[in-house]
Amino acid sequence: MATVQAFLVLLSLYFCCLHGNPRSAPRVYLSFKELLETKTIRPFSFSFNTSDYRILLMDQDQGRLYLGSREYVVALDMHNINKEPLIIHWPATAQRKGECRMTGKGGQGECANFIRLIEPWNRTHLYACGTGAYKPVCTFINRGWRAEEYLFRLVPGYVESGKGKCPYDPHQENVAALINGNLYAGVHVDFMGTDPAIFRTLGDRPAVRTEQYDSRWLNEPVFIQTHQIPDSSERNDDKLYFFFREKTLDAGGGGSPSVLARVGRICLNDDGGQRSLVNKWTTFLKARLVCSVIGDDGVETYFDEMRDVFIQPTQDERNPVVYAVFTTAGSVFRGSAVCVYSMADIRNVFNGPFSHKHGHNYQWTPYTGKIPYPRPGTCPGGTFTPGLRSTKEFSDEAVNFVRAHPLMYHPVYPLHKRPLVVRTGVDYRFTTIAVDLVDAVDGRYEVLFLGTDRGTVQKVIVLPKDPSTTEELTLEEVEVFRSSAPVKTMKISSKRQQLYVSSERGLTQVSLHRCPVYGKACSDCCLARDPYCAWDGESCSAFTPATKRRSRRQDIKHGDPLRQCRGFNAKENRLKETVQFGVEGSSAFLECQPRSPQATVKWLFQKDGKRKVLNRDAGVVKTGHGVLLKSLAQSDSGLYHCLATENKFKHTVARVALRILDREIVDALTAPDVPSEEHRPHLHPYPPPPPPPPQTVPPQFHPEPEVRLINQYCQSYWQQIQPSQQSKRTSRRHVASHN
Numbered sequence: 001m002a003t004v005q006a007f008l009v010l011l012s013l014y015f016c017c018l019h020g021n022p023r024s025a026p027r028v029y030l031s032f033k034e035l036l037e038t039k040t041i042r043p044f045s046f047s048f049n050t051s052d053y054r055i056l057l058m059d060q061d062q063g064r065l066y067l068g069s070r071e072y073v074v075a076l077d078m079h080n081i082n083k084e085p086l087i088i089h090w091p092a093t094a095q096r097k098g099e100c101r102m103t104g105k106g107g108q109g110e111c112a113n114f115i116r117l118i119e120p121w122n123r124t125h126l127y128a129c130g131t132g133a134y135k136p137v138c139t140f141i142n143r144g145w146r147a148e149e150y151l152f153r154l155v156p157g158y159v160e161s162g163k164g165k166c167p168y169d170p171h172q173e174n175v176a177a178l179i180n181g182n183l184y185a186g187v188h189v190d191f192m193g194t195d196p197a198i199f200r201t202l203g204d205r206p207a208v209r210t211e212q213y214d215s216r217w218l219n220e221p222v223f224i225q226t227h228q229i230p231d232s233s234e235r236n237d238d239k240l241y242f243f244f245r246e247k248t249l250d251a252g253g254g255g256s257p258s259v260l261a262r263v264g265r266i267c268l269n270d271d272g273g274q275r276s277l278v279n280k281w282t283t284f285l286k287a288r289l290v291c292s293v294i295g296d297d298g299v300e301t302y303f304d305e306m307r308d309v310f311i312q313p314t315q316d317e318r319n320p321v322v323y324a325v326f327t328t329a330g331s332v333f334r335g336s337a338v339c340v341y342s343m344a345d346i347r348n349v350f351n352g353p354f355s356h357k358h359g360h361n362y363q364w365t366p367y368t369g370k371i372p373y374p375r376p377g378t379c380p381g382g383t384f385t386p387g388l389r390s391t392k393e394f395s396d397e398a399v400n401f402v403r404a405h406p407l408m409y410h411p412v413y414p415l416h417k418r419p420l421v422v423r424t425g426v427d428y429r430f431t432t433i434a435v436d437l438v439d440a441v442d443g444r445y446e447v448l449f450l451g452t453d454r455g456t457v458q459k460v461i462v463l464p465k466d467p468s469t470t471e472e473l474t475l476e477e478v479e480v481f482r483s484s485a486p487v488k489t490m491k492i493s494s495k496r497q498q499l500y501v502s503s504e505r506g507l508t509q510v511s512l513h514r515c516p517v518y519g520k521a522c523s524d525c526c527l528a529r530d531p532y533c534a535w536d537g538e539s540c541s542a543f544t545p546a547t548k549r550r551s552r553r554q555d556i557k558h559g560d561p562l563r564q565c566r567g568f569n570a571k572e573n574r575l576k577e578t579v580q581f582g583v584e585g586s587s588a589f590l591e592c593q594p595r596s597p598q599a600t601v602k603w604l605f606q607k608d609g610k611r612k613v614l615n616r617d618a619g620v621v622k623t624g625h626g627v628l629l630k631s632l633a634q635s636d637s638g639l640y641h642c643l644a645t646e647n648k649f650k651h652t653v654a655r656v657a658l659r660i661l662d663r664e665i666v667d668a669l670t671a672p673d674v675p676s677e678e679h680r681p682h683l684h685p686y687p688p689p690p691p692p693p694p695q696t697v698p699p700q701f702h703p704e705p706e707v708r709l710i711n712q713y714c715q716s717y718w719q720q721i722q723p724s725q726q727s728k729r730t731s732r733r734h735v736a737s738h739n
């Protein structure tokens with residue numbers, strides 16, 4: 001039932017507003033090959049026997065990107081990932097691989113060392129862990145003081161257990177943060193992979209974890225992200241937030257979702273309880289993250305399957321912005337959404353009521369009884385608990401309460417109570433997100449980079465429309481891998497203007513902008529509304545506020561070329577007229593492809609100096625590529641104008657002079673008994689015959705007007721059937737933009 005209902009809701013969304021929104025179609029779509037031609041990407045081109053390019057860690061100081069994959073750790077130059085990479089081969093030992101196979105685990109090559117954690121340890125060393133063929137191991141990597149040392153190697157002879165730091169099973173997701181020498185990890189701790197935990201190891205603090213096998217705490221979680229966020233200027237209040245999804249406790253009944261997105265947190269200085277919850281967190285709490293849309297009929301559709309989280313720092317370190325990508329749970333409907341959460345809203349929920357359930361058959365209710373001191377979730381020695389030195393001093397009452405009530409009653413809603421971006425009725429899903437804040441002439445814009453499960457990255461901006469609503473605009477979608485595979489991990493460096501994108505099979509470095517692809521005209525650049533780009537008087541090029549010049553033209557907010565491109569528009573309007581031929585009684589296709597899928601197209605027909613909206617008796621078929629005129633008559637000859645309107649800006653995209661040829665003459669000329677083979681029009685072009693000779697007037701004919709026309713016709717026909725790079729490119733762009 002729930003499925004049917006969900007289907008109807010998605011169907012109605014599809015028709016009402018979401019799918020029909022042309023703004024979710026990218027302005028520019030580039031295939032991998034086209035993207036390569038722009039010279040704005042670098043696919044990692046060193047091949048060695050590896051896969052699972054998953055772990056990416058940026059080291060801004062050394063300008064390095066560390067990559068962890070199957071049995072390899074690689075240090076890359078962030079500026080150019082193909083420049084002298086430093087490669088460490090770190091396989092599991094042959095003996096361990098053998099033991100692993102004996103347990104029957106190595107079905108699909110799992111008996112290998114999959115690198116799953118790379119964290120900065122100190123100025124010279126990294127801490128790294130791998131699955132070690134179902135026996136996790138960790139070690140230190142010496143990367144030297146400076147990149148110029150070209151030092152990158154495992155510390156010889158040093159290996160320690162990776163239990164509680166790294167999963168056994170390479171199919172399980174894990175997250176980790178190394179803070180003050182302590183490693184906090186969201187990880188499956190056992191060989192069977194049935195004991196998930198948030199675990200603290202290493203360092204001087206006691207090992208602490210979540211309660212074992214208690215589904216109220218964690219219920220088959222998939223860990224997605226972890227991030228330290230301070231609560232106040234008092235360091236004792238510092239908390240570590242975990243983002244994960246997990247199974248619902250009461251799944252199956254009442255149409256409730258089977259998976260929920262969660263934000264959980266612990267105090268960094270939690271040392272566990274004294275009498276109960278010994279070596280277990282006494283400050284662990286979690287809440288639901290909601291991301292949903294309400295349809296016209298008032299029915300709410302939830303995106304519960306959290307996929308990725310991006311934390312955008314702000315001036316105030318206590319209040320970063322949390323961006324998360326979600327998909328609809330289940331495999332039938334492909335819906336994705338991006339929701340944004342404020343820390344204030346997250347904290348409010350953690351300060352609100354706890355979720356409570358009396359017995360198995362009762363509903364969850366807000367807990368209304370007395371709440372013990374210190375309030376569960378409070379850190380010892382913090383702003384509200386200055387007298388408590390450790391969680392071991394917490395009252396039994398407080399410890400027992402938190403054990404039974406780890407869940408908050410209220411969910412966290414996104415900003416404005418709705419997603420920033422929604423996609424339904426498309427054949428892909430978002431898998432990853434990275435965000436950049438870009439300073440343009442008319443303000444600061446958030447640019448979202450969204451990785452998809454079809455190996456592309458979309459670049460989306462969200463513009464404020466009026467105080468309460470926003471509009472999203474997809475600037476581009478680019479194929480970042482040679483062979484398509486879901487995007488697995490994405491890291492962004494605003495400083496270097498680069499995005500690093502990885503999949504199971506590869507890694508690609510992608511520039512955040514490629515302005516010339518929007519087109520050669522000022523209006524193209526302006527209408528694109530890409531805050532990274534501006535018209536510099538000659539071309540669409542990268543805009544940086546530092547090099548601001550008066551002549552730079554950019555208008556992200558309105559995208560109004562009439563205002564921004566004054567003086568440049570006239571030049572663009574000098575569009576060349578093309579001549580096309582049609583044969584009486586047959587049909588003709590007039591091509592017109594505006595650069596943007598957001599443009600609306602109108603055709604005008606001009607004859608004897610008068611221009612009218614195209615309106616023929618014999619019929620007109622409009623497509624995304626142009627217009628088809630059926631059963632041509634002599635009266636159809638004239639000038640056709642294709643007018644595109646985008647954002648109130650009108651301009652002529654194509655101007656075609658159509659000439660109609662007399663059917664009888666064409667038939668006569670193309671009939672097999674025409675005397676000279678050489679001068680026969682090539683109407684059946686495959687395999688393509690050699691091009692007709694350049695002189696167009698066969699000597700044996702009198703140069704009558706009709707004959708001249710027919711020769712031109714043949715030439716233009718020849719040109720049309722020659723597969724030209726240019727026309728293929730534009731059509732690809734438009735085919736793709738119909739998604």
Ligand SMILES: *[C@@H]1O[C@H](CO)[C@@H](O)[C@H](O)[C@H]1NC(C)=O
Binds near residue numbers: 050109
């Ligand atoms: C590549 O590595 C895998 C896993 O370690 C191994 O099974 C396979 O034999 C290797 N292939 C080659 C060509 O070395």
Ligand SMILES: *[C@@H]1O[C@H](CO)[C@@H](O)[C@H](O)[C@H]1NC(C)=O
Binds near residue numbers: 140
């Ligand atoms: C960093 O840590 C490693 C491993 O513990 C140690 O050998 C090294 O001396 C440390 N380096 C610095 C600069 O502290």
